Amino acid sequence: MIYTIAKAISYIFCKIYFRLEVEGADNVPEKDGVLVASNHSSFLDPVIVGVGISRQTYYLTKQNLFKIPIFGLLIKALHTIPVRREQVSVSTFKELIKSLNAKKAIILFPEGTRSIDGKLGQGKMGIGMLALKADVPIVPAYIDGAVKAFPKNGKWIHPKKIRVIFGKPIVPNSKDPSKNNYQKISAQVMESINRLKENIAC
Numbered sequence: 775m776i777y778t779i780a781k782a783i784s785y786i787f788c789k790i791y792f793r794l795e796v797e798g799a800d801n802v803p804e805k806d807g808v809l810v811a812s813n814h815s816s817f818l819d820p821v822i823v824g825v826g827i828s829r830q831t832y833y834l835t836k837q838n839l840f841k842i843p844i845f846g847l848l849i850k851a852l853h854t855i856p857v858r859r860e861q862v863s864v865s866t867f868k869e870l871i872k873s874l875n876a877k878k879a880i881i882l883f884p885e886g887t888r889s890i891d892g893k894l895g896q897g898k899m900g901i902g903m904l905a906l907k908a909d910v911p912i913v914p915a916y917i918d919g920a921v922k923a924f925p926k927n928g929k930w931i932h933p934k935k936i937r938v939i940f941g942k943p944i945v946p947n948s949k950d951p952s953k954n955n956y957q958k959i960s961a962q963v964m965e966s967i968n969r970l971k972e973n974i975a976c
Contacts, residue, residue, distance in 0.1 A: 814883035874908035902959030916970035
């Protein structure tokens with residue numbers, strides 16, 4: 775109930791304040807476990823991706839974000855999984871696999887940290903490992919405008935237009951449990967996110 779109310783309020787706020795536009799949300803499976811992988815340039819990203827998807831979502835966030843007034847309360851109500859450092863622990867990784875096996879939708883940011891200027895960075899291999907271990911597809915997503923609304927070192931949230939686009943699901947075609955394959959999957963995901971970005975620019 776709390777999640778539903780918080781998500782509805784967040785959606786209305788994003789539609790009014792950011793004039794949020796959502797495209798391709800039907801690419802996210804309505805059931806079963808799925809990873810949604812997005813670019814990351816703002817504190818707003820988890821909320822933007824989450825409200826763009828009709829089903830309930832879960833995501834990782836740093837514990838120190840809970841200290842931000844209002845925003846901390848909001849993300850707490852939106853199914854966050856707190857982590858102490860950028861590096862995901864073994865226990866958190868196991869919790870993510872368990873959640874995916876329980877048919878949940880989890881939002882991740884393959885770059886691992888926010889971009890200062892909005893440019894895409896290199897994806898970490900963790901998302902490839904998760905996808906293979908849990909045997910779930912990965913849906914790429916690109917957020918446009920969030921870096922202008924609330925950049926990494928920003929002090930205030932500006933009413934800039936934001937769009938989020940969801941691409942077609944990626945299903946790894948190899949079950950090879952090697953670091954090299956995990957990184958290949960991550961690279962494939964980042965390439966898909968970049969294509970979504972290029973389509974916006976066209």
